[in-house]
Amino acid sequence: MCIDVQSLSISIDKKTLLDAVDLTIRPNELTILIGPNGAGKSTLLKACSGDMSPTYGEILINQKPIHSFSSAKLAKTRAVMTQSYEMGFGFTVIEIVSMGCFTYEEQVSQHQKREIIRDVMNFMEIAHLSERNFMTLSGGEQQRTQLARVLAQLWLPYEQEEARYLFLDEPTSSLDVFHQYHVLSLAKELTKRNIGVLAVVHDLSLAASFADQLVLINNGEIITKGVPENVLQRSHLANVYGIKAEYFHHSVGAKPSVLMDRKQ
Ligand SMILES: Nc1ncnc2c1ncn2[C@@H]1O[C@H](COP(=O)(O)OP(=O)(O)OP(=O)(O)O)[C@@H](O)[C@H]1O
Numbered sequence: 001m002c003i004d005v006q007s008l009s010i011s012i013d014k015k016t017l018l019d020a021v022d023l024t025i026r027p028n029e030l031t032i033l034i035g036p037n038g039a040g041k042s043t044l045l046k047a048c049s050g051d052m053s054p055t056y057g058e059i060l061i062n063q064k065p066i067h068s069f070s071s072a073k074l075a076k077t078r079a080v081m082t083q084s085y086e087m088g089f090g091f092t093v094i095e096i097v098s099m100g101c102f103t104y105e106e107q108v109s110q111h112q113k114r115e116i117i118r119d120v121m122n123f124m125e126i127a128h129l130s131e132r133n134f135m136t137l138s139g140g141e142q143q144r145t146q147l148a149r150v151l152a153q154l155w156l157p158y159e160q161e162e163a164r165y166l167f168l169d170e171p172t173s174s175l176d177v178f179h180q181y182h183v184l185s186l187a188k189e190l191t192k193r194n195i196g197v198l199a200v201v202h203d204l205s206l207a208a209s210f211a212d213q214l215v216l217i218n219n220g221e222i223i224t225k226g227v228p229e230n231v232l233q234r235s236h237l238a239n240v241y242g243i244k245a246e247y248f249h250h251s252v253g254a255k256p257s258v259l260m261d262r263k264q
Pocket of ligand 1: 012015017035036037038039040041042043044
């Protein structure tokens with residue numbers, strides 16, 4: 001069980017967005033995509049979640065081609081948080097979170113759905129915002145609301161033993177330091193429920209602290225992938241970001257970090 005991306009290429013109007021990408025996204029792992037602006041991270045996330053079609057190559061979810069999934073089956077198999085929240089207009093927080101329950105069928109009672117909504121709102125610390133209009137929230141509050149919505153979609157264990165997946169495009173971009181760690185800790189926690197998580201994160205230290213698999217992308221290609229200490233080598237950081245920086249992990253209990261040289 002995994003998402004298997006094989007020789008994936010995507011081109012639009014003669015521009016190559018992704019070029020021969022191979023990647024495995026495993027349940028029980030947090031995979032983090034890093035890379036400069038315009039590298040192709042969101043495009044790869046959209047392709048893996050079924051929101052964008054390959055020009056070449058194949059994406060298998062749990063051994064089945066992604067294009068063979070009905071939209072209902074896809075919605076039960078994966079949840080997606082994108083960078084834009086076009087659906088927020090005119091809704092309260094609790095209404096938005098409730099939208100995450102659309103995949104649950106008759107066997108889930110209204111009472112159970114209310115419990116799911118309550119639990120995910122508590123989890124994301126937005127219960128006090130329940131009746132607020134989404135458009136009046138701060139950027140961080142909006143992000144936590146959208147996260148609660150996608151969590152609601154995957155909150156109940158799946159009846160079959162199929163792996164599921166969560167896609168998060170820059171889930172920490174508007175969050176303060178506490179909530180950045182909270183959200184990635186939560187993503188990591190979800191991997192223990194047979195869920196594979198793919199997230200785009202710009203902060204290299206944050207990515208290094210949480211990723212089981214780190215994937216460095218530039219110009220639509222995977223430059224390297226693996227454990228953070230191998231990916232975040234000085235030469236890779238220099239070539240891809242044009243920065244002088246070093247990966248540090250001082251002791252087992254401490255989080256790793258990527259430190260920039262004083263002189264660039
Ligand atoms: N629909 C599209 N049509 C044409 N070009 C596109 C389209 N979508 C994305 N691109 C281009 O493809 C490249 C990769 O975009 P993508 O959004 O995947 O980058 P990213 O790594 O997520 O960047 P960022 O960190 O800035 O969010 C960019 O140059 C972008 O302008």
